Amino acid sequence: MRIVIMGAPGSGKGTQAALIVKELGIAHVSTGDLLRAAVAAGTELGKKAKEVMDRGELVSDEIVLGLLEERLSNSGMGNGFILDGYPRNIAQAEALNDLLERIGQPVDEALQIDVDEESVVARIAKRAALEGRSDDTEETVRNRLKVYAEQTAPVVEYYANKGILSRVLGEGSIEEVFQRIKGVLQINSDS
Ligand code: AP5
8 A cells, every 4th residue: 555644744644654554564654754864864965954944944855855765765665655744745746656657656545634723733832842853943833834834735636636635634632533544544453
């Protein structure tokens, strides 16, 4: 299964992707995690990316596509994958479409998690206090939400037009949201 999971910052993409991965035995590909790994490794790419991420802007399409291509060419993709944080604009959606068509592995399912802005701001504030992620400051979160509305939200329509979009309510507990996703993906744990 090849899934794209989408939603605003703090909507629960990463949390739910980790649960889906456990259930389906597919690979979790998070462009945010790939970028944070490059930042932690102190590479040139990581240094450039950190400045952009700390402003809440999008890292260049070219850099992110390069990281993604490298990750998808690694082993462990046999059962499929879930993409978390990519695509984030229409150009990325088209680049992904071309890349996956080329390797004969198109996206089967695009999942959009819908959460109120109030909830995502509260969740991120809580994580900021617990983990201190450098882009979880109030000012950066505000910009991440603005960038999401302007550049990423249109990607939902892109997948709706392809006929593979499902929307899931992201309010409630992590387990409640996961049960909704399992329903949409027709995952039956007992089988
Ligand atoms: P990325 O890492 O993708 O961050 P994001 O989209 O801002 O999303 P978050 O990680 O904040 O939230 P999430 O939706 O994954 O929710 P989570 O499960 O963590 O990207 C970071 C930056 O990297 C971008 O701003 C950009 O600069 C760059 N970047 C990444 N991809 C890029 C791309 N393709 N192109 C260009 N630039 C790119 O949950 C959030 C918190 O809420 C957690 O603490 C969690 O425990 C909690 N939580 C989750 N679900 C619930 C629930 N149901 N109830 C209560 N709490 C919950």
